[in-house]
Amino acid sequence: MGTFPTSLALAIEKKSRRIEISLYCLARAIESxxxxxxxxxxxxxxxxxxxxxxVIFSLSTAVIMHCYAQEREVFRSKYLNVLDWVFGVPPPPCETPCCKNNSAV
Structure with a gap:
């Protein structure tokens, strides 16, 4: 009963932050x-x-790292900048090992 009025606080939050706050609250709700x-x-x-x-943190980090390596376009630019800083900027697509092998043939 008490969570409904507090969830209305999202209505006054900036739209750009609503998803992140909702996901944080969802994780705490599932744990609870x-x-x-x-x-x-x-x-x-x-x-x-x-x-x-x-275990949950490890699985979540694995999913984030997989998406970072395979599907970089799913991240917002501000998150992508942080992940680039944490993991290191990936090489351009034509400098990956599989691309070098194809160009040598």
Missing amino acids: FFTCMVDIGYLPQSTNLKRPDV
């Missing part, structure tokens, strides 16, 4: 949902997996 399900007893608490947040 599963924590409540474990506390109630609907889901068994995993004794083998001590830090599920690390």
